[in-house]
Amino acid sequence: MPGPDSEAAAVRDASLPARAKIAVTAGRVAAALSQKAGRGSGSVIGGKIALRLDPDLLATLSDHLDVVLVSATNGKTTTTRLIAEALRAAGPVVSNALGANMPAGITAALAGGSEARFGVIEVDEKYLAGVARDTRPKAIALLNLSRDQLDRAAETRMMAEKWREGLQDTDAVIIANADDPLVTWAASSCRKVVWVAAGQAWKEDAWSCPSCGGVMQRPGDDWFCQDCGFRRPQPHWALQGTHVIDPQRGAWPIQLQLPGRANLANATSSAAVAAVFGVAPQVALQRMQAVTAVAGRYDVVQYHGRDVRLLLAKNPAGWLETFSLIDQPPAPVILSVNAMDADGTDTSWLWDVDYERLSGHPIFVMGQRKLDLAVRLEVAGLQFHVVDTLEQAVRMAPPGRIEAIANYTAFQQLRKAVAN
């Protein structure tokens, strides 16, 4: 949250009801204090205090905005950023660009919004239904669902069920990935759905039909349930190679600075969202080109004279997409895995990741759970070095740009180590 003297905010605040005004001001003061105390940006604590003073604040703040919600297991921060860039073609945007995606963080971001026309909001999967109720969005983008931190999160199919129940009465246009059976199940009870064939490399969470439990048939890109007939909907938009295909069969080249197939998919979904607000795909895609690193992800940094690219992979689906974008062997690869609360404390998921695909890369293993990784790589038959620090890994690495892949808190530690 910016300080209370922010001029634009003051103009907007004048139109807020008294209770909301007090809540927003109190939140700003708390955020400023927290920031002064050196506890990060203070936006989440500010949002928490503001929401406690006015539980309807999120609804009040989003009242004048055209709201877009973005949720998924993977890619929501990046896609939120891409959509925000695209919609800036049509008007000012407020967004929780730093990934604070629960109600307090969202409230803080919107309270900082000045004269915005659009609110582009990343939402944690678990909070989507509630945030959709409060913010009355015009559009909701649902990208993918897969296993993630099962020691504390709900089951993956239950998440789809929660979305389905929470969104069935929404007036929003749902932009949903038709290649993900769980997302399709979640979206298929909604009134207005734009289906996007955005692809999905990870298939291990949808072998059983989300509707009836039957065994899913998945020939090529298609999928269907033989028992109940639940099947992949006909997509309106599609990612084809490096092009977005629009509903009129127009093909638009995607030129991103962000790497990887997953980001081509994110751009395709973002173009479909932009079209809901009248922004043409060529305009939207051109604006997306400006996006480089998102919250440090994909950033190439200099460290001890070497180029190191920082890549975040939090779960098996994320690792799979990340392996497909790294430089070819013999590019050196650093893997770092932690198991703090924010990462999930069970590392069993390492065995769902095909580390065999790193064959040919010099591999360096670090992080709190480097020994779990070491056993995983040993069983995969790979050669690797276990190290204690990033510096050690970088000094040992053979020439070439280094790909550093880390899960959540390990990624934050890498950023800190390289002072990014």
Place this chain on the structure above:
Amino acid sequence: MATPPFQENPYQQQPPYPTEPPQPRPQSGRSQRMSESSLRLVWVYPDLLSTYGDRGNALVVERRARQRGLNVQRIDVRSDQAVPTSGDIYLIGGGEDRPQRLAAERLAADQGLVRAAENGAIIFSVCAGYQILGHEFLNDRGERQPGLGLLDVWTGRGEGARCVGDVLAETDPQLNLPQLTGFENHQGITHLGQGVKPLAQVQVGRGNGTGDGTEGAWRDTIFGTYLHGPVMARNPAVADMLIKLALDVNALPPADTTWYDALRAERISATRQPA
């Protein structure tokens, strides 16, 4: 400790298995079958029961068998396929509540795993798979659903907090295994009948959740545990035990355990003294 929904073993009157204490009993005949071709490692229903790294158990058994110069044929059986009856080692993993119900229904209809057990197959089950091998469990609809009855256990649902966290347990001395380390994540409370012995006694963690410190169950060559990690990655001696049973031998040629040992030492110490 929450009160389990079932206080008494409904199967106590007519135990489906002889009630003499179980003995590790490598089945005669398997070794001949083994020598014919290769170690047949059957992974049951990865489409339903592979929620959290269960593939790791298959990978570790496969790897450690190959390191001993064995040919391994890994057979992943999807839940719309028949479970082969001629496997040497069967692995069945953990899963969410609905897939668990579906898996139990399909395994009961298929009967392949039951026939394999009758032939003396080695079966190692984890979490939801362990519950399915018992007489019954509570399914996602809150109904008591019959299991396969291959282990004399039955599972209700704990009323209290889910059992989540690292586990340390001393294994049944008869199995001659080192301390078990793993990660549990379940709501089930599994009661053991006379036809099985506990696989281990927990030092840290909840195990079967019955409050008596037992973890898992076994008889003959059929095993069940709540431990993930995966359990074979944290306890390669368990993988080796299954291979020994399949070969009908008491010892295997050595295979390197450097990284497993380092991981075990780290996890055992971290579990004893949580940060």
